[in-house]
Amino acid sequence: MASKPVIAVTIAGRELPAMVHWRLMFEGLSQCGAIPVAIDCGETPIEIAMLLEQVDGLLISGGADVDPSRYGGDPEDPSLRGVNSVRDANEIAAFEAAWARGLPTLAICRGLQLVNVARGGTLYADLPRDFGTALNHRLGEEALLQSAHQVEIDADSRLAQWMQTSGAISVNSQHHQGIRTLADGFTVAARATDGLVEAYESLTRPVTAIQWHPEISWHNDDVARRLLSGFVTSCVAPVPAY
Incomplete structure (x- = not known):
């Protein structure tokens, strides 16, 4: 393992023009002591399990919607945005390889949804329509640098340890x-x-999933920076055998 942990970051290159703040994700990981390596999962099937043998952690990034056929949804749902089955398949393969190794994994936004689906969970395809919430969870890409709503952090969670706080915190939102x-x-x-x-953790693996975007707000949010730093630090520890 390198003196700095190498973290594979899954992306879809075709989505980069819309993801106006992705640059900050790589800067944030670097600032927290990691070496981030981008893997474009959106164009063609890749042997991603082999790539993950060379890294110390995995970050599954945000992006477009997960294919609803993977969780019993309607593939013709008019609310769907940018479904990419190639990206889904590559990122699920990456997650399963990381899971098998016990590799520290942070899944963000779409990543949270994808990992849940990969392990047999389901999604609301469109929150305003299907969940019936009055809370605005999607403020727009440009608004990712501002707070959208509050979340309540479980005091016994890995997240609380990383962030050195629990209870209510303000987060950004784009989903x-x-x-x-x-x-x-x-x-x-x-x-x-x-x-x-808004966040969940594995009971048996070092897997953490969050719906908000600390990888975007780390430069002006100390709690977000501590979250990223906590994940990076977890990637330094030896990977246990599973």
Whole structure:
């Protein structure tokens, strides 16, 4: 392992023009002591398990909607945005390889949704329509640098340890889908004020999933920076055998 942990970051290159703040994600990981390496999962099937043998951690980044056929949804749903089955397949393969190794994994926004689906959970395809919340979970890409709503952090969670805080915190938000049923083996680590699951953790693996974007707000939010730093630090520890 390198003196600095090498963290594979899954992206979809075709989405970069819309993801106006992705640069900050790589800067944040670097500032927290990691060497981030981008893996474009959106164009063609890749042997991603082999790549993950060379890294110390995995970050599954945000992006467009997960293919609803993976969780019993409607593939013709008009609310769907940018479904990319190639990205889904590559990132699920990456997650399963990391899971098998016990590799520290942080799944963000779409990543939270994808990992839940990969382990048998389901999603609300469109929160305003299907969850019926009055809370605005999707403010727009440009608004990711500002707070959107509060979430309540479980004091016993890994997140609370990383962030050195629990209870209510303010987070940014850019999603229209969310957790309907949480997959077996995960436990809720945070909820929004409307009850939506905003973070969960594995009971048996170093897997943490969050719906908001600390990788974007780390430069002006100390709690977000501590979250990123906590994940990076977890990637330094030896990977246990599973």
